[in-house]
Amino acid sequence: MIHSLIDAENTLASPVCALAGRAAQRLALTILWHPQPQRIGDQFIAAPGSGDMEVNRFAPLFCGPEASAAPLGHRRIARDSLRLRRHRDHGVSLLLPQSRMRVELNGAMLAGAGTRCTAEQVDTGLVIGLGGVVLLCVHWMDRLPQHSAIASVHGVSSAAIRVRELIRQVSATDLPVLLLGEAGSGKELAAQAIHQASARGHGPMATVNMATLGETQAVADLFGAQTGAFARAGGGTLFLDKIGTAPRAVQAMLLRVLQTGEYRPPGARVKEAARARLIGASDHDLQHGGFHQGLLRRLEALVVHLPPLRERRCDIGVLALHFMQAWSARTGSAAELPLAFISQLCNYDWPGNVRQLGSVVQRALSAAQAGEPLAFDALVPGVAAGVASRPARVRLGKVSGQAVLDALEANGWLIRNAALALGVSRPSMYKLIEAHPAIRQVDAIAPAEIEAALAASGGDAGRCAAALKTPSEALRRYLRRRAAGKVL
Ligand SMILES: Nc1ncnc2c1ncn2[C@@H]1O[C@H](COP(=O)(O)OP(=O)(O)OP(=O)(O)O)[C@@H](O)[C@H]1O
Numbered sequence: 001m002i003h004s005l006i007d008a009e010n011t012l013a014s015p016v017c018a019l020a021g022r023a024a025q026r027l028a029l030t031i032l033w034h035p036q037p038q039r040i041g042d043q044f045i046a047a048p049g050s051g052d053m054e055v056n057r058f059a060p061l062f063c064g065p066e067a068s069a070a071p072l073g074h075r076r077i078a079r080d081s082l083r084l085r086r087h088r089d090h091g092v093s094l095l096l097p098q099s100r101m102r103v104e105l106n107g108a109m110l111a112g113a114g115t116r117c118t119a120e121q122v123d124t125g126l127v128i129g130l131g132g133v134v135l136l137c138v139h140w141m142d143r144l145p146q147h148s149a150i151a152s153v154h155g156v157s158s159a160a161i162r163v164r165e166l167i168r169q170v171s172a173t174d175l176p177v178l179l180l181g182e183a184g185s186g187k188e189l190a191a192q193a194i195h196q197a198s199a200r201g202h203g204p205m206a207t208v209n210m211a212t213l214g215e216t217q218a219v220a221d222l223f224g225a226q227t228g229a230f231a232r233a234g235g236g237t238l239f240l241d242k243i244g245t246a247p248r249a250v251q252a253m254l255l256r257v258l259q260t261g262e263y264r265p266p267g268a269r270v271k272e273a274a275r276a277r278l279i280g281a282s283d284h285d286l287q288h289g290g291f292h293q294g295l296l297r298r299l300e301a302l303v304v305h306l307p308p309l310r311e312r313r314c315d316i317g318v319l320a321l322h323f324m325q326a327w328s329a330r331t332g333s334a335a336e337l338p339l340a341f342i343s344q345l346c347n348y349d350w351p352g353n354v355r356q357l358g359s360v361v362q363r364a365l366s367a368a369q370a371g372e373p374l375a376f377d378a379l380v381p382g383v384a385a386g387v388a389s390r391p392a393r394v395r396l397g398k399v400s401g402q403a404v405l406d407a408l409e410a411n412g413w414l415i416r417n418a419a420l421a422l423g424v425s426r427p428s429m430y431k432l433i434e435a436h437p438a439i440r441q442v443d444a445i446a447p448a449e450i451e452a453a454l455a456a457s458g459g460d461a462g463r464c465a466a467a468l469k470t471p472s473e474a475l476r477r478y479l480r481r482r483a484a485g486k487v488l
Pocket residue numbers: 152153154155181182183184185186187188189190241283319322354355358
């Protein structure tokens with residue numbers, strides 16, 4: 001249970017309860033979506049060395065921030081279990097329950113006995129739909145949930161826990177901070193959280209977007225006597241967004257300010273004390289591309305990385321709920337979105353990160369309120385063009401013949417599940433199969449050989465397909481035709 005896993009004793013001396021190494025990573029289940037919104041974000045984290053994870057209506061117990069523990073509970077979740085089996089190579093098999101409960105993996109329905117996902121697929125977070133009512137994310141946790149005072153930064157992933165912990169640590173110091181992360185990943189939010197949690201939190205925070213400023217304008221905006229950002233920030237915090245795009249001369253001036261603690265406003269004879277704490281943010285690496293390395297060394301005394309949303313898919317549910325609640329509070333209307341749409345949110349790769357998720361959720365709610373149909377492709381520019389949707393499409397040339405065979409073997413020779421495991425579309429999977437010399441088309445196998453293989457497999461079509469090295473779906477169609485007397 002999670003109660004004992006919460007790292008309440010966290011101190012600066014033991015900065016974060018990080019679990020060491022891949023082998024120590026714990027397999028976790030996070031509730032991405034549930035008919036009871038208060039359950040969204042609840043987690044079950046497997047104990048080290050535990051066996052199969054069994055997911056059914058009554059187990060496991062998922063815990064929330066209040067440490068309340070409850071199973072999924074919904075009557076449309078089967079009583080028999082979906083089993084998650086962790087392999088030595090850190091891949092995970094999904095073994096389907098006997099019941100007819102609908103199980104989806106990354107937005108596509110699973111059939112047959114189940115599927116096996118590679119370690120890389122689990123790294124990106126598996127999205128599992130159960131019974132058309134609940135969405136779960138299967139992912140790794142390399143640190144344990146902690147109570148945190150940094151409430152504005154939402155998220156239940158290891159990455160979110162780490163970011164909150166780093167914010168807490170850096171807010172206790174006065175050193176410059178560098179925030180790194182893709183556009184929309186939460187750098188400005190983190191800067192605000194650092195400011196608020198620091199001893200300067202009651203003072204002002206001034207923000208300057210360096211991307212829009214030429215040299216003269218940047219000097220005036222930063223160092224102007226009354227209205228410059230250093231003057232406005234006073235003893236508070238100065239946040240320099242897109243610092244990597246600051247003109248080179250301005251970068252040198254900023255370094256001097258950090259070295260001397262003072263600056264000279266343009267046209268002034270006396271210098272002013274620079275009392276503000278500096279936080280810089282960049283969406284690209286500052287090691288290359290001509291950024292002033294002296295300034296970089298000063299800034300990177302403390303670095304906080306904001307990971308892209310697609311690398312912490314288990315946060316999508318709590319973030320979507322956060323944006324829905326904000327919309328509801330603003331408009332006074334109830335915020336509701338269908339599960340199929342939420343599933344699309346959870347499976348998308350979000351190149352614009354949390355900001356893009358927020359605006360898509362708001363657009364969807366407005367469309368739903370106006371009675372318009374909810375078309376994900378229309379709401380998310382780029383999806384229609386095939387950008388960044390899951391399952392991640394792999395270039396066919398990159399899939400080896402052995403990988404095709406392995407995927408079919410691991411997935412009971414079901415084309416649908418093997419395609420999912422490989423991250424290719426079904427039409428692409430057909431092409432790969434056609435081109436594979438060792439995979440046989442059922443119509444090209446002699447009926448007597450099929451009969452013999454079927455008898456040897458005890459009538460089990462899946463085992464028969466594996467023995468014949470032919471896709472299971474085609475063999476089943478053949479057997480149905482045979483039963484109807486349509487095969488000579
Ligand atoms: N963890 C989070 N919890 C809640 N809201 C978040 C979180 N991360 C980002 N947001 C929200 O997403 C939006 C974008 O975040 P923010 O402006 O901080 O991103 P950014 O990295 O500074 O973007 P850019 O590089 O484009 O300036 C904001 O509305 C912010 O409040």
